[in-house]
Amino acid sequence: MPLPFLRPFTLAAALCTATALAQTPGQAAPDFALTDTAGKAVKLSDYRGKYVVLEWTNPDCPFVRNQYNKRSMQAQQKRWTGQDVVWVTINSTNRIHPEFKTPAAMASWMKAQEGAPAVLTVDGESAVARTYGVKTTPEMYVIDPAGKVVYAGAIDDGRSARHDPIAAHNFVQAALTQVKAGQPVAQPSSAPYGCSLKY
Amino acid sequence: MLTLAFVPLLSFGAPVKTDHVEAELVAERAALVPGAPTTVALRLRIEDGWHTYWKNPGDSGLATTLAWKAPRGYAISDIEWPAPHALPVGPLVNHGYEGEVLHLVTITAPTDAKPGTDATLTARADWLVCKETCIPDGADLSLTLPVATAAQADATWGARIAAARATLPQPLAGWSVDARGDGAKIALTLVPPPGAADAGALHFFPYAESRIEPSGAQTLARGDGGAYVLTLPVSSQQSGEFKRLNGVITAVNGLAAGGAHVKAATVDVPLIGTVVAGPKPTPEAVPVLNVNAGAPRVAATSMTLVAAISLALAGGLILNLMPCVFPVLSLKALSLAAPGRSDTPHMRASGLAFGAGVVVTFVALAGALLALRAAGEQVGWGFQLQSPAVVTALAILFFVLALNLSGVFEFGALWTGGGRALANPLADAFFSGVLAVVIASPCTAPFMGAALGYALTEPAAATLAVFVALGIGMALPFVLLSWFPGWRYVLPRPGAWMVRLKQLLAFPLYATVAWLAWVLGAQVDNDAVMRLMATLVTVAFALWAWRAFRGGGSRAFSVAALIALVVAIVVAWPLLRGDAVASATATTKPAAGDTTWQPWSPARVAELTRVGRPVFVDFTAAWCVTCQVNKRLVLNDASVRAAFAKRNVALVRADWTRRDPAITQALAALGRNGVPVYVLYRPGREPLLLPEVLSKGLVDDALAAI
Numbered sequence: 027m028p029l030p031f032l033r034p035f036t037l038a039a040a041l042c043t044a045t046a047l048a049q050t051p052g053q054a055a056p057d058f059a060l061t062d063t064a065g066k067a068v069k070l071s072d073y074r075g076k077y078v079v080l081e082w083t084n085p086d087c088p089f090v091r092n093q094y095n096k097r098s099m100q101a102q103q104k105r106w107t108g109q110d111v112v113w114v115t116i117n118s119t120n121r122i123h124p125e126f127k128t129p130a131a132m133a134s135w136m137k138a139q140e141g142a143p144a145v146l147t148v149d150g151e152s153a154v155a156r157t158y159g160v161k162t163t164p165e166m167y168v169i170d171p172a173g174k175v176v177y178a179g180a181i182d183d184g185r186s187a188r189h190d191p192i193a194a195h196n197f198v199q200a201a202l203t204q205v206k207a208g209q210p211v212a213q214p215s216s217a218p219y220g221c222s223l224k225y
Numbered sequence: 226m227l228t229l230a231f232v233p234l235l236s237f238g239a240p241v242k243t244d245h246v247e248a249e250l251v252a253e254r255a256a257l258v259p260g261a262p263t264t265v266a267l268r269l270r271i272e273d274g275w276h277t278y279w280k281n282p283g284d285s286g287l288a289t290t291l292a293w294k295a296p297r298g299y300a301i302s303d304i305e306w307p308a309p310h311a312l313p314v315g316p317l318v319n320h321g322y323e324g325e326v327l328h329l330v331t332i333t334a335p336t337d338a339k340p341g342t343d344a345t346l347t348a349r350a351d352w353l354v355c356k357e358t359c360i361p362d363g364a365d366l367s368l369t370l371p372v373a374t375a376a377q378a379d380a381t382w383g384a385r386i387a388a389a390r391a392t393l394p395q396p397l398a399g400w401s402v403d404a405r406g407d408g409a410k411i412a413l414t415l416v417p418p419p420g421a422a423d424a425g426a427l428h429f430f431p432y433a434e435s436r437i438e439p440s441g442a443q444t445l446a447r448g449d450g451g452a453y454v455l456t457l458p459v460s461s462q463q464s465g466e467f468k469r470l471n472g473v474i475t476a477v478n479g480l481a482a483g484g485a486h487v488k489a490a491t492v493d494v495p496l497i498g499t500v501v502a503g504p505k506p507t508p509e510a511v512p513v514l515n516v517n518a519g520a521p522r523v524a525a526t527s528m529t530l531v532a533a534i535s536l537a538l539a540g541g542l543i544l545n546l547m548p549c550v551f552p553v554l555s556l557k558a559l560s561l562a563a564p565g566r567s568d569t570p571h572m573r574a575s576g577l578a579f580g581a582g583v584v585v586t587f588v589a590l591a592g593a594l595l596a597l598r599a600a601g602e603q604v605g606w607g608f609q610l611q612s613p614a615v616v617t618a619l620a621i622l623f624f625v626l627a628l629n630l631s632g633v634f635e636f637g638a639l640w641t642g643g644g645r646a647l648a649n650p651l652a653d654a655f656f657s658g659v660l661a662v663v664i665a666s667p668c669t670a671p672f673m674g675a676a677l678g679y680a681l682t683e684p685a686a687a688t689l690a691v692f693v694a695l696g697i698g699m700a701l702p703f704v705l706l707s708w709f710p711g712w713r714y715v716l717p718r719p720g721a722w723m724v725r726l727k728q729l730l731a732f733p734l735y736a737t738v739a740w741l742a743w744v745l746g747a748q749v750d751n752d753a754v755m756r757l758m759a760t761l762v763t764v765a766f767a768l769w770a771w772r773a774f775r776g777g778g779s780r781a782f783s784v785a786a787l788i789a790l791v792v793a794i795v796v797a798w799p800l801l802r803g804d805a806v807a808s809a810t811a812t813t814k815p816a817a818g819d820t821t822w823q824p825w826s827p828a829r830v831a832e833l834t835r836v837g838r839p840v841f842v843d844f845t846a847a848w849c850v851t852c853q854v855n856k857r858l859v860l861n862d863a864s865v866r867a868a869f870a871k872r873n874v875a876l877v878r879a880d881w882t883r884r885d886p887a888i889t890q891a892l893a894a895l896g897r898n899g900v901p902v903y904v905l906y907r908p909g910r911e912p913l914l915l916p917e918v919l920s921k922g923l924v925d926d927a928l929a930a931i
Binding site for chain 1: 284285286287314315316317319351353355357358359360361434435460461462464
């Protein structure tokens, strides 16, 4: 239901990002500032010096649910958080879309999933998704300590909402394993698959 | 809902229904012949507004799959995909199908299949069906066919499957095609055979993902020898070898290929040169037509509250001159000059009461509009005329007022303020203000559209301010006349001519009734117009009989009047009940000569703009007089039509005669809240909004700016 009084917000978000460049591997990850679901201000640049994972999510998307219902996404979050990686989960579903979730609803969903991202945020103007040119959920980015994108694309090669993600080849896990071992990322990008990002 | 979709469903040829899709396996022939191929189709009937996906789903989504379990020896081909459509989803683009789609496969029975036996083919079909939400869905389907030495075409499906096969993308016989990579672009050149008709706009759909950017613009140019040169943006995901370009090309007007005329053709050519991954399109870089995705907001920000209030004041003033209002208010003004009305304080008070009636009614309208919108209804100015009930009621009201002016009957002339009044003269003046707004409600004066469009996208306070300004503008002439007694002397002296004038002024009101009847015809159907006419005749009889009774006629006249009144209500009732009538009806039929206009949908406009065509959209409604005038005098003019054709402008008409939330949203995205709105979408540029009152010159200038 479009609410007229929200229009100025969406307009502002659109203007802010009109000149932004979308991100591809090898380029600097654009900075962004959001408020996490606990109300704390977070900035991507705060995590300079650490590896960062950006996970675009939407609890209503069956492709996302497949990753969570089979406990794969939570396992990745726990594993990498334990290795000093900052895992940022972003829901960029636009405020005017029926699937929009408030920060409180996102926090309780993530709690019920027993997920463990370091940061959980709601990007209700889809502004950060626009900056990164995100197309789907789930869609993943790995950023190195220098703030450069080293992986962009799908979570794994399963390309369905039904496969077993634990058994699939997980691109994020592969990229983080390689960079942490001082190797270049063998597959720095893949075609993301899933639901459309709800702009 | 999801759990239901995962429950395996088994069919023996009957369709399986899931939440948004009906699926079944159907065969072209009534039997399988050993060693001979036959075509079987997975038929999906997709709920309106939802879509499933092609083999390359585009920016998001998932291709439909079929996993077969057939008896030993049966050979089953992959799906032969019909040409997809480009389906915009916000700023993203999907490749898929809406409505009904047949996924064809070729099945060959083994040569040792025994005639006289039955063969059962089962398949698991999985598809993703999406609207705003995506649902992974599927069904276990089966089809049992007899094995026979010869087979007839299936009575139901034979012809439909043959037709589907005939429209599958075919190689372009007689054309020469090549693809050259240059950086992040690929030029796909298609040279038609001599004498081929114009193919119209083209769109290329690559078979493989991560080759061509689905939401990137494909631009078409014409080269030597009538060649089509389609420039394709390389995907930002492109990596590794890219040696061949293969996929499907679709053409709006079709392609001449080897004596046939096909809508879609296959392309499979070596890619000459090398390419690099293109830039990732930022969602703003593509023309966004889905308002859910932050559409271009033209003019929405270009107006301040002060400007909107000034426009509303001017619009309100001009309302006095509109044909629905002018007769009533001019008589009311003339009544001020009547003898015995020199009591200045009394006149001033009654003028202010009239003004208060006007303003309060406008505020009530604004309140109703805001409340409906807060309740999630997609409404805009003119919403009152989208209901056949309101149109009917207004037609009856105008008819009664017109009969009164014609002198068929008197009811105290309270509404013109001339003669006898209510017990409380201030209440009389107030309610004549209310009536003035009611009779003004079918009209939209110039300047009102922009002001209301602004008002309804702003907070409630600004909306109310604009409506108040509109009311003040409308009430101003009468209030000033009553306030300054001296001004009244410019009015002509009363006399017998006033009776003639009153009768003359009935005619604009009759004209308004005729127009409302036409609107009702467009909204509902011809029967509704007949019903309204019958009501009006009965109402006229009732008023005539009532007057005969009051004029000294027998009591029988009063009984006749009452009976006629009851009959009028009974006849009009199905119309006054409103929605039941509107929903049971056909859509507005395009008038003769409108064949070049396509019906509007966001997907249609997006698809046309994506293929690089300029698109002119006429947001209109039968009840909008300005719209009809523009249509007849400008848009249907031969020279304007020729100018559109010369620049290959796609003409699209959005008809808001009845409520349509999608159109209301599209108007809001353009910063408007009423019709007419004329917008020209230009490839790669901001959409251009044209003024509400069109002229040939304005359209020419707009087209020159493409």
